[in-house]
Amino acid sequence: MEAKGYHVAVVGATGAVGQQMLHTLEQRNFPISKLTLLSSERSAGKKVMFRDEEYIVETATPESFEGVQIALFSAGGSVSKQLAPEAVKRGAIVVDNTSAYRMDENVPLVVPEVNEEALKSHKGIIANPNCSTIQMVVALEPIRHQFGLNKVIVSTYQAVSGAGAAAINELKEQAKAILNGDDFTPEILPVKGDEKHYQIAFNAVPQIDKFQDNGYTFEEMKMINETKKIMSMPELHVAATCVRLPVETGHSESVYIEVDAEGVSAQQVKELLKESDGITLQDDPSQQIYPMPANCVGKNDVFVGRIRKDLDRDNGFHMWIVSDNLLKGAAWNSVQIAESLVKLQLV
Amino acid sequence: MEAKGYHVAVVGATGAVGQQMLHTLEQRNFPISKLTLLSSERSAGKKVMFRDEEYIVETATPESFEGVQIALFSAGGSVSKQLAPEAVKRGAIVVDNTSAYRMDENVPLVVPEVNEEALKSHKGIIANPNCSTIQMVVALEPIRHQFGLNKVIVSTYQAVSGAGAAAINELKEQAKAILNGDDFTPEILPVKGDEKHYQIAFNAVPQIDKFQDNGYTFEEMKMINETKKIMSMPELHVAATCVRLPVETGHSESVYIEVDAEGVSAQQVKELLKESDGITLQDDPSQQIYPMPANCVGKNDVFVGRIRKDLDRDNGFHMWIVSDNLLKGAAWNSVQIAESLVKLQLV
Structure with a gap:
């Protein structure tokens, strides 16, 4: 040294x-x-x-x-x-x-x-790890440590910068063309190396990376397998649906989890995450405070909000996790x- | 008459x-x-x-x-x-x-x-019913009828036209301003009558309608309560996270369900929905066929795709449901x- x-x-x-x-x-x-x-x-x-x-x-x-x-x-x-x-x-x-x-x-x-x-x-x-996996496990780890964790179901809202600089350019050029009423030809998204390319501007595309034979995309399987590996929980139930959005930078995730402990309150989860490394809690519905991709750009932290208890299951919680996919991701x-x-x- | x-x-x-x-x-x-x-x-x-x-x-x-x-x-x-x-x-x-x-x-x-x-x-x-509820129950009803249904967890990807013509205009004007590097002031979304307004262009906003005291938005509670009422299933477990996207028209939903029957295959669900009223099945990953909001506009049907079995639960299925929120919605x-x-x- x-x-x-x-x-x-x-x-x-x-x-x-x-x-x-x-x-x-x-x-x-x-x-x-x-x-x-x-x-x-x-x-x-x-x-x-x-x-x-x-x-x-x-x-x-x-x-x-x-x-x-x-x-x-x-x-x-x-x-x-x-x-x-x-x-x-x-x-x-x-x-x-x-x-x-x-x-x-x-x-x-x-x-x-x-x-x-x-x-x-x-x-x-x-x-x-994969960008969408990193921000999720940062939010899940303190919960796992404190309350145990046995189930994760995530739906993602992913930015185009995850597909590189050319995809950012495609989003901007397409948006301009649509606003001007001009023609355009999608050439990169959803997956540069795949056969078909679709409009991303003013659209939502439920494909990130190529499809596997089991009907899941590689991106979805990355989230599933990497989460288990990083958390050393091969038995954890994880499911993912990955969707590309017309957002330049900042991945968002709607995450449902089930913890092992009984009787945990949403307030307890909020207090826990507020004190956890790498996390900024943005969770005050009364003030319309919640994370959004437009506010996370250029910041290293993982932003978590909309934490609430499931209405049917005592050990179920919903949350919204946002981070700059080029930074923490x-x-x-x-x-x-x-x-x-x-x-x-x-x- | x-x-x-x-x-x-x-x-x-x-x-x-x-x-x-x-x-x-x-x-x-x-x-x-x-x-x-x-x-x-x-x-x-x-x-x-x-x-x-x-x-x-x-x-x-x-x-x-x-x-x-x-x-x-x-x-x-x-x-x-x-x-x-x-x-x-x-x-x-x-x-x-x-x-x-x-x-x-x-x-x-x-x-x-x-x-x-x-x-x-x-x-x-x-x-x-509420737009986001309608398209979901159209897809769920045949499944309930054939296989039983006990759990629904939905994350939505909703278009701005659900908030009216002024919201469409706000999305377009904001997108133009951002692409041109001009200033802009959000005035309508996420909720016209709420205190704060946020950027919607190139963003994702996890608030549709105002918040209730329980941390859920009214939109989320509409999806939960209306689904139970329409399907006459007060005991059904339903959870919802509702998110506004920079999409003009066409709501999308990432839906996880659990059915009562054992041993149902994704192929059986696909075949069932293909024959069901009001549904167009768009589900062929090998050809990158799946529903997208940009393709549903002006059509009366509910489009369903990305149907796949959960990797951990035999009775769990994931799907992606898209429809024109101004028409079927x-x-x-x-x-x-x-x-x-x-x-x-x-x-």
């Missing part, structure tokens, strides 16, 4: 999440002695500012990771599959924001508020993992 | 729903001998076309209903409270699209696909009730 800090690499430095990673590293004043910015060949050569210095983004190759101590990957699953092992081979710890390694049993899947301890068992690669959680690695002296 | 048809009055003829009522009466070729178009004083004097004839909208008074046989009300709860009894006193049957009488035990709350028989017990007023269901009254010789 150098006194000045660590040699950090960001892979996918020019992407929507990569840019937020750099911004977050600056904002958190993360101890960096050397910064290496990497990308696919397509984006190499681009210039990026960091702490008032100009960096030129280089094409990521196995050799790029010589001397790197912490490598934050967010350049797509195939780049991670190819290069994360190369980075590890050269001594780096990889924090991977893609889905490539999340369900690998040798890879910890970490949300620091929930399972920071899992970092200790890492073998070089640490996976950053991606960049901030990755940087937070890096901070935990430093704190736990694992790097 | 006159050979040529009935003397029909539309109260609220210039509003978003009133206009759709007239359009639907035309489209269905409803037997009308005389048409009386009524409104508040504010809109009186406006000219409206119906079957190529120009009508002048008159201020609704008790005397306006002399000779009227069927009165379709959609001018707000206070107008219905004041004038529906006056219309009934003069011999009209009122089909009321407001919430004024829905939970009145002397008033049938009717969705013809579900409880057309309830019309027979009417005492002059028949209530048209309001105007079409009202006209359909009028058609049922004719069919059952109740008028």
